[in-house]
Structures are given as C-alpha cells and as structure tokens.
Amino acid sequence: MKNNIATIMINHNEQIQKAADIIRNGGAVAFPTETVYGLGANGLNEKAAARIFEIKKRPFFDPLILHIGGKEWTGELAIDVPAPAQKLIDRFWPGPLTVVLPKKSAVPDIITSGLPGVAIRMPSNDIALQLIALAGVPVAAPSANLFGAVSPTTAEHVREQLGANVEMIIDGGMCTVGVESTIVSFMTDAPMLLRPGGITIEEIEEAIGEIIIPKHDEFVNQSPGRNDSHYATKTPLFLVDDVDSIDKNVNAGLLTAALINPKTLSPNITKIECLSTTGDLREAACNLFAAMRRLDASGVDMIAALPVPDTGLGAAINDRLYRASRKR
Numbered sequence: 001m002k003n004n005i006a007t008i009m010i011n012h013n014e015q016i017q018k019a020a021d022i023i024r025n026g027g028a029v030a031f032p033t034e035t036v037y038g039l040g041a042n043g044l045n046e047k048a049a050a051r052i053f054e055i056k057k058r059p060f061f062d063p064l065i066l067h068i069g070g071k072e073w074t075g076e077l078a079i080d081v082p083a084p085a086q087k088l089i090d091r092f093w094p095g096p097l098t099v100v101l102p103k104k105s106a107v108p109d110i111i112t113s114g115l116p117g118v119a120i121r122m123p124s125n126d127i128a129l130q131l132i133a134l135a136g137v138p139v140a141a142p143s144a145n146l147f148g149a150v151s152p153t154t155a156e157h158v159r160e161q162l163g164a165n166v167e168m169i170i171d172g173g174m175c176t177v178g179v180e181s182t183i184v185s186f187m188t189d190a191p192m193l194l195r196p197g198g199i200t201i202e203e204i205e206e207a208i209g210e211i212i213i214p215k216h217d218e219f220v221n222q223s224p225g226r227n228d229s230h231y232a233t234k235t236p237l238f239l240v241d242d243v244d245s246i247d248k249n250v251n252a253g254l255l256t257a258a259l260i261n262p263k264t265l266s267p268n269i270t271k272i273e274c275l276s277t278t279g280d281l282r283e284a285a286c287n288l289f290a291a292m293r294r295l296d297a298s299g300v301d302m303i304a305a306l307p308v309p310d311t312g313l314g315a316a317i318n319d320r321l322y323r324a325s326r327k328r
C-alpha cells in the first residue's frame, strides 16, 4: 500500500481511469454499483483477489462475485450457460442479478473458494461499467465493508470502515437499489435461489418458471458465506412482530417501513427510522443500510425491526433484517 489515506473522488472520468490502472496493477479500489459499494480487484489475479479478503477480513471460504463489462464475457468464465440462465442474463443484465455457472479453469480457486461454480454479474451502474471496461478484466467485488458488517450505500460509509486501507474510493453518490444482487445458482438440477436481492423472486420466476427457494437456514448449506450473522450492527438488532412486543425497559430505536405516529409509541422508543412513508419497498430497500447505520450510531441500546411484506423487494429486505438479528 502506497498511501494510507483514501481519497474520495468526485471528478469521475480521470478517476475511473486511475482506478482501472490500480486494478490492472493488482490493487483494490472501492466503487459504486447500483446495489451497494463494491471493493474491486482483478478477478483473474489470485494475489489481487487475496487483498480483498485481507482488507475486508473476510474468511477464504466465502467466495467472490465476478463483475463483468458485457454479457459476452460470460463465455470466458463459464463452461456452459444453460438456457434458463441465458434467459435471465438477457432479461436482467445489466442489473442486480448474479448467476452461478460451472467455472472455467481461468477462474482462480480463491475466487470460488474452491467450488466448481463461479458467480457472475454485469452491473448497471455507469461508473462500475466504465471501470470494468477500462480495467479490461472481470472485477471481483464484494461489498466494501468489513466482513459481517452493514453494507455501504454511500462513499462515506466506505470511508468510515475501509478508508485507511484502500487506494481509492470513487464517489458515485447513493446506490439506487440499496440491497445486494439476487443470486441464482445453475449448479443444481433445478435453478436455485442462493440470495434474494435487487431482482425480485417474482421477476425471476416470471422469466424462467419456478425455482428452488431454500428456507433461511437452508441457504447455509447451499452457499458459503450465508451462514454467519451478517449485516450486523454493533447495537443488537431484534426482529419484532409488532411495536407492543418491544421491551419497555430499554432505550430502543425502531426500524420500520410503515408510517407510525411516534405519539402512539412507548416513551422508551426514542428513535424511529421509517424506510418509506408510503410503504414503497423499492424506496425501503434503498434506505435500509443507511437507516441501520444511523440507528446504530444514535446511542440506542437496541434496534427493533419490523419485518416488511415478504413480496417483491420485501424478501431481500427481510432476509437482511433476519441475518442482522442473528447472534454471532
């Protein structure tokens, strides 16, 4: 590492070129995608990929998604693209969808944690696309936060956690989707959901028919990195069915996607984060991680989160809340 003060970059073209050079030279840079900010490095270079694990303190059993600059790059990384996978690619790329396909030997084992499949996504964010195109290599890019912590949706979030350890942070403003990509694996007999995310399950099934959807805990067996508690705030977060079940003896913060009149709440609930005043799940997803961070920093002793309707982007939001509520 040459310097330990990360610069937040706003003058894009020049900075994207510089970031691409860093990636080509084996370094790591943080950049915006439509889902969350990513920590990117050359996905075909083992040493560069190793830096990602080091910076994030991420265990090597948790594989990385390769971000590509065009649909046609898929053939360089995957041995086979089954017809339903191609359908999803054609319908949802560029966008918040990741497919897991049988990997070619060009993909280093460190990327897939030794698994036979490689996870691939083409993001839609312009800065991300330009960066990948200029780097000219698939960019391995998990979320730009410490392993297990809340994902970053602004450049400032990245700076707070990783600022001292990355060469550059490209500031592209707030992420527009706000939750990670939906992951569908084609390594099983039938396509299987590995993570609900920015493309809804309804959209996926509308395109290719019914897919296998494991229950929360079953995800664990299918996809490494899904097992530990994740998206964890420092303040304990609890999922509650209704506001009346919140412990009345602790200073609590409330996370909700419904409009609630603070006057109707018990006085121990001192902070409220409403993800969308109209119950719009897209808006709620976009605000989720920033709201979790604000509650975490607000001085409350617990965060109580009300689940959202489990349809559309609600499935991804509830998945993040569920995992944030799991004890380490």
Ligand code: AMP
Binding pocket: 062, 063, 064, 065, 100, 111, 112, 115, 117, 118, 119, 141, 142, 143, 180, 183, 194, 222, 223, 224, 225, 226
């Ligand atoms: P993230 O770090 O949030 O970008 O997402 C990485 C997650 O994608 C991992 O924790 C896994 O759950 C999943 N994943 C990535 N690569 C693979 C793979 N090769 N096979 C199965 N799941 C994968």
Ligand code: MG
Binding pocket: 142, 143, 151
């Ligand atoms: Mg992550």
